[in-house]
Amino acid sequence: MPLNELSVVDYLNKMNNREISAEQVLKDIFNQIDRIDKTVKSYLYLNKEEALSEAKKIDQKIKNNDIPPLAGLPVAINDNICTGGMETTAASRILKGFIPPYDATVIKRIKDAGGIIIGKTNLDEFAMGISNENSAFQITLNPWDRTRVPGGASGGSAAAVAADETLIALGTDTGGSVRLPASFCGISAIKPTYGRISRYGVIGCASSLEQIGIMGKGIKDLAILMNVISGYDELDSTSSHISTPDFLLSCREGINNLKFGIPKEFFSQDLDRGVKEKVIDSINRISQLGGKIEEVSLPNMEYALPAYSIIAMAEASSNLAKFDGISYGLRIEDSGDLEEMYLKTRGSGFGAEVIRRILLGTYVLTSNHYEDYYLKAQKIRSLIKKDFENVFKKFDLLIGPASPVPPFKLGEKEDEPLAQILAEIYTSPVNMAGLPAISINCGFTEKERLPVGLQIIGPPFQEEKILRVAYNLEQELKEINSVKPDLSF
Amino acid sequence: MGNDTVIGLEIHVQLLTKTKIFCNCSTDYFDQEPNSHTCPVCLGLPGSLPVLNKKAVDFAILTALALNCHINESNIFHRKNYFYPDLPKAYQISQFDRPLAENGFLEIRTEKSAESRNIRINRAHMEEDAGKLIHLERDGKTSSSLVDYNRSGIPLLEIVTEPDIQSSEEAIVFLQTLRSIVQYLGVCDGNLERGSMRCDANISIRNKENGELGTKTELKNMNSFRAIRQALDFEITRQRRLIEQGGKVLQETRRWDESSGKTVFMRSKEEALDYRYFPEPDLLPLFISQSWIESIENNIPELPDERKERFMKDYKLPHYDANRLVEVKPLGDYFERAAKNYNNYKQLANWILGELLCYLGQENIDIDKSPITPVALIELLELIDRGVISGKIAKNIFEDMFKTGQSAALLVEKSGSTQISNKEEIDDIIEKVVRDNCETVQDYISGKEKAIHFLVGQVMRYTKGRAQPDMVLSLLRERIDKT
Numbered sequence: 001m002p003l004n005e006l007s008v009v010d011y012l013n014k015m016n017n018r019e020i021s022a023e024q025v026l027k028d029i030f031n032q033i034d035r036i037d038k039t040v041k042s043y044l045y046l047n048k049e050e051a052l053s054e055a056k057k058i059d060q061k062i063k064n065n066d067i068p069p070l071a072g073l074p075v076a077i078n079d080n081i082c083t084g085g086m087e088t089t090a091a092s093r094i095l096k097g098f099i100p101p102y103d104a105t106v107i108k109r110i111k112d113a114g115g116i117i118i119g120k121t122n123l124d125e126f127a128m129g130i131s132n133e134n135s136a137f138q139i140t141l142n143p144w145d146r147t148r149v150p151g152g153a154s155g156g157s158a159a160a161v162a163a164d165e166t167l168i169a170l171g172t173d174t175g176g177s178v179r180l181p182a183s184f185c186g187i188s189a190i191k192p193t194y195g196r197i198s199r200y201g202v203i204g205c206a207s208s209l210e211q212i213g214i215m216g217k218g219i220k221d222l223a224i225l226m227n228v229i230s231g232y233d234e235l236d237s238t239s240s241h242i243s244t245p246d247f248l249l250s251c252r253e254g255i256n257n258l259k260f261g262i263p264k265e266f267f268s269q270d271l272d273r274g275v276k277e278k279v280i281d282s283i284n285r286i287s288q289l290g291g292k293i294e295e296v297s298l299p300n301m302e303y304a305l306p307a308y309s310i311i312a313m314a315e316a317s318s319n320l321a322k323f324d325g326i327s328y329g330l331r332i333e334d335s336g337d338l339e340e341m342y343l344k345t346r347g348s349g350f351g352a353e354v355i356r357r358i359l360l361g362t363y364v365l366t367s368n369h370y371e372d373y374y375l376k377a378q379k380i381r382s383l384i385k386k387d388f389e390n391v392f393k394k395f396d397l398l399i400g401p402a403s404p405v406p407p408f409k410l411g412e413k414e415d416e417p418l419a420q421i422l423a424e425i426y427t428s429p430v431n432m433a434g435l436p437a438i439s440i441n442c443g444f445t446e447k448e449r450l451p452v453g454l455q456i457i458g459p460p461f462q463e464e465k466i467l468r469v470a471y472n473l474e475q476e477l478k479e480i481n482s483v484k485p486d487l488s489f
Numbered sequence: 490m491g492n493d494t495v496i497g498l499e500i501h502v503q504l505l506t507k508t509k510i511f512c513n514c515s516t517d518y519f520d521q522e523p524n525s526h527t528c529p530v531c532l533g534l535p536g537s538l539p540v541l542n543k544k545a546v547d548f549a550i551l552t553a554l555a556l557n558c559h560i561n562e563s564n565i566f567h568r569k570n571y572f573y574p575d576l577p578k579a580y581q582i583s584q585f586d587r588p589l590a591e592n593g594f595l596e597i598r599t600e601k602s603a604e605s606r607n608i609r610i611n612r613a614h615m616e617e618d619a620g621k622l623i624h625l626e627r628d629g630k631t632s633s634s635l636v637d638y639n640r641s642g643i644p645l646l647e648i649v650t651e652p653d654i655q656s657s658e659e660a661i662v663f664l665q666t667l668r669s670i671v672q673y674l675g676v677c678d679g680n681l682e683r684g685s686m687r688c689d690a691n692i693s694i695r696n697k698e699n700g701e702l703g704t705k706t707e708l709k710n711m712n713s714f715r716a717i718r719q720a721l722d723f724e725i726t727r728q729r730r731l732i733e734q735g736g737k738v739l740q741e742t743r744r745w746d747e748s749s750g751k752t753v754f755m756r757s758k759e760e761a762l763d764y765r766y767f768p769e770p771d772l773l774p775l776f777i778s779q780s781w782i783e784s785i786e787n788n789i790p791e792l793p794d795e796r797k798e799r800f801m802k803d804y805k806l807p808h809y810d811a812n813r814l815v816e817v818k819p820l821g822d823y824f825e826r827a828a829k830n831y832n833n834y835k836q837l838a839n840w841i842l843g844e845l846l847c848y849l850g851q852e853n854i855d856i857d858k859s860p861i862t863p864v865a866l867i868e869l870l871e872l873i874d875r876g877v878i879s880g881k882i883a884k885n886i887f888e889d890m891f892k893t894g895q896s897a898a899l900l901v902e903k904s905g906s907t908q909i910s911n912k913e914e915i916d917d918i919i920e921k922v923v924r925d926n927c928e929t930v931q932d933y934i935s936g937k938e939k940a941i942h943f944l945v946g947q948v949m950r951y952t953k954g955r956a957q958p959d960m961v962l963s964l965l966r967e968r969i970d971k972t
Binding site (some may be wrong): 081082088090095098101102104189199201202203204206207208233234236237238299314315317318321322323324326327328338342362365366369370374 | 577
């Protein structure tokens with residue numbers, strides 16, 4: 001087996017047993033990238049030379065019996081997370097050429113643990129989108145069906161994991177941006193509780209909603225990286241002081257007697273039939289494993305999406321105002337006029353979807369409309385939080401689909417701004433409440449053989465329980481998940 | 490003058506924390522190399538996040554308590570959104586509808602009025618300072634503009650008064666009183682010229698007959714007490730004239746133009762920005778517990794008013810002297826250091842408020858950098874008290890001390906200006922003066938008491954002022970009475 005197909009668990013085992021070297025694995029990964037990334041287009045930037053030299057250093061260390069926790073593990077990073085010395089664009093023309101002078105906290109933690117950053121992956125510009133088609137630079141294709149989108153916003157990371165162009169990847173999740181592409185690309189992804197992982201170094205889009213997520217081939221892989229990057233960071237005021245458990249340990253236990261709520265609002269007419277079948281199939285398996293299943297209601301869910309959109313756009317309009325051509329990034333200047341420089345730089349630096357959201361976000365924050373939109377959206381946000389709190393009084397976890405639809409065709413929803421948001425109907429309420437959730441591949445639609453993601457949602461800081469259930473289910477679905485996308489092109 | 494002037498002030502006070510409000514950069518930015526005190530946070534680089542400096546909150550609470558404000562328990566930071574090159578994030582982290590403190594007052598007393606008055610404080614809130622633009626000129630036009638972000642992220646406390654101020658004089662006294670307080674608290678150096686304290690003003694005229702408040706204008710760009718007084722006076726007169734002539738004051742922002750001595754139009758109400766305030770999602774709400782407030786309350790240092798009372802009581806100084814000594818904290822400190830070893834307090838106050846301030850003012854030197862230390866000053870005063878030198882000579886010696894930094898004793902010895910206390914030496918001179926001025930002596934004998942002063946003056950002239958006038962007088966009387 002080519003070493004780029006390894007899971008993180010197997011990689012670490014083999015490294016610890018001195019069966020492989022970090023350099024060999026990296027070479028296989030870069031071979032795979034060389035072979036297929038012209039087509040799949042997961043990466044915006046490759047850190048090949050530095051990564052290989054890092055790998056050699058780590059191999060040397062290991063020879064001296066000094067094995068760092070991640071032992072040279074190759075990690076791909078979504079391009080909206082700052083990597084010192086490496087171009088970081090958030091897939092926007094306005095940041096083309098921007099090289100951050102510092103590492104995001106998660107990058108620092110990965111490097112400190114002996115992980116290696118192999119490159120930066122594609123995304124919808126500033127993480128705004130569900131298909132990757134909003135990237136200013138390239139469109140990533142779904143490795144399972146190259147006529148379809150990989151999902152967004154963190155589609156590059158999802159495709160890279162699915163196509164064995166990395167062992168694991170980081171993305172960001174504002175309204176579903178790691179869970180949705182994971183669902184579309186048949187991999188697993190966790191969005192931890194808001195505050196579990198430092199946001200320092202994430203190019204902020206919707207500060208109160210977004211959280212770094214991990215995208216990988218297996219549940220234990222996610223747990224391993226969770227152990228490394230979780231925990232309080234003095235550079236992020238919103239990061240939590242709660243201690244980091246050993247997430248890997250949580251995969252050991254069974255799920256007998258856990259209570260699962262199935263929100264009926266997640267099975268409305270918006271849900272694709274093929275997706276629904278697979279999700280219900282997994283729910284039945286959980287029941288067979290000893291889980292107690294009951295239908296529940298989250299009554300305010302129908303207001304979640306509009307409220308989410310208002311908050312996300314409002315925060316984005318402010319967060320993206322700093323891209324003004326003054327001290328870094330793109331500047332278009334052909335007269336001495338400051339106002340004109342602003343207009344031209346921002347007008348041509350941002351893509352259509354970003355401009356649309358900045359305009360809407362600006363509108364809802366103006367003093368005339370603040371109460372009608374932003375304030376109302378915040379009230380709805382409180383109601384949604386309350387809904388979740390209520391059901392978690394009686395249930396351990398909630399289960400439902402990650403996406404209402406399987407991956408759609410390239411270009412299919414390009415001209416439907418609303419569809420861009422509708423795909424996040426089951427994922428964004430989780431961000432509104434700051435909860436942890438996972439998306440795990442639970443099979444393929446009967447008709448088109450497209451991946452389907454199951455979503456497991458937990459109360460704040462209950463990632464252990466989520467991982468435990470996901471791992472148990474993963475063992476059940478082993479056979480189904482042994483299928484790989486056909487990349488023999 | 491049928492109408493009243495109504496003034497409200499907005500004062501930005503830079504808090505003297507060691508590091509900036511949301512990052513660890515040093516606040517010691519003045520006169521430093523541009524952009525040398527910056528980091529990803531205060532440069533607003535993508536991905537950076539603010540972390541609140543608790544010391545800045547301490548200073549803000551301390552100041553608000555000294556201004557008799559109520560401290561709000563739950564505080565929220567808001568983003569104030571607008572584009573300007575000196576604002577790296579394109580929003581300023583500030584406070585909006587949940588400020589740190591509200592409903593305070595500051596007692597002021599102008600020189601003219603016998604009674605003190607309370608100026609109400611509407612609110613005091615925390616925010617971050619912006620960077621600074623430097624415009625390069627070529628042929629009298631701006632050729633390019635540079636940005637220095639060293640000031641970006643310096644903690645500010647914005648203090649907003651109610652429109653209780655009735656004249657430019659009161660405004661100045663308010664600001665002086667406030668400056669004195671923040672200096673005493675050690676939270677701000679109060680330097681208007683350097684911008685560590687900045688003041689904007691809202692001005693309107695109230696119709697005395699119907700009590701109606703006129704439209705207000707906002708005044709900006711006043712960088713000294715002098716500028717503030719001139720700008721306010723100009724604007725008050727402008728508005729009064731406009732109203733008298735049947736015109737209308739328009740709601741607008743005006744800028745004080747130092748060179749022309751006028752306030753000039755900046756922008757109208759219609760052009761005012763919508764700042765799109767919303768809660769800063771990158772910071773958690775700030776809860777200020779009662780115990781936090783108490784711990785600060787218990788450590789409020791002596792404030793100028795208390796010190797003034799103490800100076801009047803302990804040093805028996807008149808109100809005027811005490812008031813002037815305490816206004817600038819280092820000046821009061823200087824006095825107290827000297828007063829430790831010297832008990833002619835009134836004479837000490839006179840010299841500090843007279844000679845010392847005069848020379849410091851001429852040379853534009855701060856009191857804490859005075860070339861004459863408190864110890865050096867009392868050495869000089871003691872020479873006067875012991876009769877070694879006259880008060881007049883002491884002034885010359887003082888000047889030399891100020892210029893050279895040498896001690897009074899050394900300078901007195903060098904110049905040979907010790908008073909002549911040798912009676913025989915003076916007797917000789919008196920003998921000569923009496924002989925040379927027979928007529929005047931006769932005038933005195935015949936009852937013209939004043940004539941003797943002329944003779945004293947003559948003696949002083951011959952001794953070049955080194956004789957003690959009292960001694961000369963009594964010796965002269967003795968000599969004439971003998972004849």
